[in-house]
Amino acid sequence: MKPYENFVENILGAVRSSQGKNPAAATAIIQEALQAAGLMGAATPPTRATEPAGKAPFVDLNPPPAWSPGARRRAAGPDGGTGASTGASASGLQDWMARLKAGLPGQGMPGRDRSVDPATHGPGQFLEGSFTNEAGTRRYRLYVPAKPASGPRPLVVMLHGCKQDPEDFAAGTTMNLLAEESGCLVLYPEQAAGANHSQCWNWFEAKHQQRDQGEPSLIAGMTRQVVREHGGDPGRVYVAGLSAGGAMAAVMAAAYPELYAAAGVHSGLPAGGAHDLMSGLNAMKGAPKKMRAGAKLGKPVPVIVFHGDRDAIVHPSNGQAAFHQFTQDAGGRGLEQREERGQGHTRVMALDDAGRVVAEHWLLHGAGHAWSGGSTAGSYADPSGPNASAEMLRFFLGD
Structure with missing residues (x-):
């Protein structure tokens, strides 16, 4: 089987086998499929580029995905209360599909050299x-x-x-x-x-x-x-x-x-x-x-x-x-x-x-x-x- 076929078949197989499982278990299955295809390495902590002095911070108006820690902190409020639940959804499938679309947890973007030569x-x-x-x-x-x-x-x-x-x-x-x-x-x-x-x-x-x-x-x-x-x-x-x-x-x-x-x-x-x-x-x-x-x-x-x-x-x-x-x-x-x-x-x-x-x-x-x-x-x-x-x-x- 060719590499691209192996990759997609692993992902689709993981989708079928993980239906009905909780988000964490489903995510683990997807990670295993990506690792088997050689497309996922060790997690790398994200590095945020430093803003030039005096420059206004960049603000992205897109809301964070519902499953993200930022969204959960928003829902909890400043006092740490539970607020509206964002960690669980009516369908575990929808939750981990959102994770896959946005990038699996632990797969932070590597640090980037934004210098110009x-x-x-x-x-x-x-x-x-x-x-x-x-x-x-x-x-x-x-x-x-x-x-x-x-x-x-x-x-x-x-x-x-x-x-x-x-x-x-x-x-x-x-x-x-x-x-x-x-x-x-x-x-x-x-x-x-x-x-x-x-x-x-x-x-x-x-x-x-x-x-x-x-x-x-x-x-x-x-x-x-x-x-x-x-x-x-x-x-x-x-x-x-x-x-x-x-x-x-x-x-x-x-x-x-x-x-x-x-x-x-x-x-x-x-x-x-x-x-x-x-x-x-x-x-x-x-x-x-x-x-x-x-x-x-x-x-x-x-x-x-x-x-x-x-x-x-x-x-x-x-x-x-x-x-x-x-x-x-x-x-x-x-x-x-x-x-x-x-x-x-x-x-x-x-x-x-x-x-x-x-x-x-x-x-x-x-x-x-x-x-x-x-x-x-x-x-x-x-x-x-x-x-x-x-x-x-x-x-x-x-x-």
């Missing part, structure tokens, strides 16, 4: 900011090239994967260094640990796949704010991501086709490929049949997809499904395709009626779950293979 992150400014709307608050980093702008700048929105942050993702993809050459702004939204303990974008939940709702509304609002305040070109805004970030990039392109001129999906999944945690795990095992055929979008945007054929976390069929999803015309017919083989990869291009390439699918032979052509200065990056960042910028900017 010009050699890694570029010679320009790497600004910090945040955006707030009804769905909550999210931090971000924004790279502004040192080279003076000659006009409105293109903007690339980069969505990190699980257990990553903007500094790590920028280092691994080297997107800032390439953006310095092309004069692009690069925006890195940061998922909050309060929304997902492993800092994954919640691409698999229906409420986070809709226009003007949840995380899509935060990312879109942040994008508009940066375009408005930092001289971005509204007609040249792009979105890309890795893994959970790649899946969310597909969601953003599907939900906001007037905002994003093109999308990049690396080791991700098609938009709408799941509607909850369990369907998300199944989708990671292999794209649903209807998605493999290509679910029709209202207004597809140009897309470039990268996926390793040895990806043990997200099955490669999801890359194919994302490509098909964005390559249907108004009548639901697939566009003309051409294939070319390169060193270690196969590239399929979809052409519109005018003969222009509007979508590309790069199948990376022998590659796993990592950003192709990236830098080991960041996580989940593979220096070998085509440079995904450079190819995405070429595709986006038409160079």
Whole structure:
């Protein structure tokens, strides 16, 4: 059995065997399944980044999960009374499913180096900011090239994967260094640990796949704010991501086709490929049949997809499904395709009626779950293979 099949089968088996058990016992079963798949190590205490002197503390408006210690302390009140019960629910299954979705207890995020090195992150400014709307608050980093702008700048929105942050993702993809050459702004939204303990974008939940709702509304609002305040070109805004970030990039392109001129999906999944945690795990095992055929979008945007054929976390069929999803015309017919083989990869291009390439699918032979052509200065990056960042910028900017 392949690694990704072993992982998902262990999780699904744990789900079935733990039904009816109390939350602690169910969580132990899930932990055993993750350890058996080699995806869970020893617990690491969380480290909180130090805020710069004089800077107002960051406040996330998302309420803590009902099972969390913080929520229980809130319910208990300042005098330590019991208050409303949050430790037990009508269904133990719902409780431990919430634990799995947010990250298992004891799996704190490792300490992170949030320092910025010009050699890694570029010679320009790497600004910090945040955006707030009804769905909550999210931090971000924004790279502004040192080279003076000659006009409105293109903007690339980069969505990190699980257990990553903007500094790590920028280092691994080297997107800032390439953006310095092309004069692009690069925006890195940061998922909050309060929304997902492993800092994954919640691409698999229906409420986070809709226009003007949840995380899509935060990312879109942040994008508009940066375009408005930092001289971005509204007609040249792009979105890309890795893994959970790649899946969310597909969601953003599907939900906001007037905002994003093109999308990049690396080791991700098609938009709408799941509607909850369990369907998300199944989708990671292999794209649903209807998605493999290509679910029709209202207004597809140009897309470039990268996926390793040895990806043990997200099955490669999801890359194919994302490509098909964005390559249907108004009548639901697939566009003309051409294939070319390169060193270690196969590239399929979809052409519109005018003969222009509007979508590309790069199948990376022998590659796993990592950003192709990236830098080991960041996580989940593979220096070998085509440079995904450079190819995405070429595709986006038409160079």
